[in-house]
Amino acid sequence: MDQDIILETRALSKEFRGFVAVRDVNLQVKRGAIHALIGPNGAGKTTVFNLLTKFHVPTRGQIIFNGQDITAEKPAQTARRGVVRSFQISAVFAQMTVLENVKVALQRKLGVDYHFWQSTASLRSLDEPAMALLEEVGLAAFAHHLAADLPYGRKRTLEIATTLALDPEMLLLDEPTQGMGHEDVDRVKDLIKKVSASRTILMVEHNMKVVADITDTITVLQRGEVLAEGPYAQVSVNPAVRTAYMGTEDA
CATH class of the missing domain: 3.40.50.300 (P-loop containing nucleotide triphosphate hydrolases)
Structure with missing residues (x-):
């Protein structure tokens, strides 16, 4: 080939x-x-x-x-x-913040489950890479907004960010x-x-x-x-x- x-x-x-x-x-x-x-x-x-x-x-x-x-x-x-895909319909966790959505995807890339019962402090190690990714896609200013509150176009951008968090080839x-x-x-x-x-x-x-x-x-x-x-x-x-x-x- x-x-x-x-x-x-x-x-x-x-x-x-x-x-x-x-x-x-x-x-x-x-x-x-x-x-x-x-x-x-x-x-x-x-x-x-x-x-x-x-x-x-x-x-x-x-x-x-x-x-x-x-x-x-x-x-x-x-x-x-x-090989990672997005979908026609936005697929983000609406009641999580933009930052939390990206952190969920980063945890999947690391091969561990997202533990909803863990303290916020235990997940802070992902804050820096998540923020760097939000900077890359132009969503840093929305990091602490609920995904549900984003305008439609920004929500689709967040979906792209979560796919990028999986580091696709x-x-x-x-x-x-x-x-x-x-x-x-x-x-x-x-x-x-x-x-x-x-x-x-x-x-x-x-x-x-x-x-x-x-x-x-x-x-x-x-x-x-x-x-x-x-x-x-x-x-x-x-x-x-x-x-x-x-x-x-x-x-």
Whole structure:
């Protein structure tokens, strides 16, 4: 396997009771790249994410990460390899502070459970790395706010922070800017670009401006199959892609 390729799928397919959601998808994600997976609703993007992170078992095909076949692994095994994902719906502990949310994730990375009955003092060793991470994502000023009180865009930023706390080698972002206003979209876009300096990012994203501005490679799915692949400048002028998807967007 090419050392520049961190993740590869070979003829990856998934059927649900006869319905083919993903058919023979061959992906090659380069190490250190921002790679976008796009396509119309129902194209199979989230199913591919679920296959990569083992929420679904492939009907056939292979998933190779860092040269190792991880197709048969359980979700926790794949996560321990450094493949970590976010979700379309924000997944944070609403009644914990922003700082506490990051500390929970840091404890998971250390391989210990979060002990809710422990004194605050016993967890203070995590304050410094947690604050450093909040500084990195621009949430330091919100450290002692309840997650429930954050504006939507900041809440999604907190979710990215908690995934970063797990120190992923590869970060899978599922619709990171969904439902955001322009200001929040720009903030998250800049954050994704910033954190990509030391890790690989594969993301599902509908906002074509975000895709155009920060991605290195785009894979377009249609009806569960790869329709086109390449840099934005190439994919955006592909007639088949424009007909299937991008012609309906402000690109």
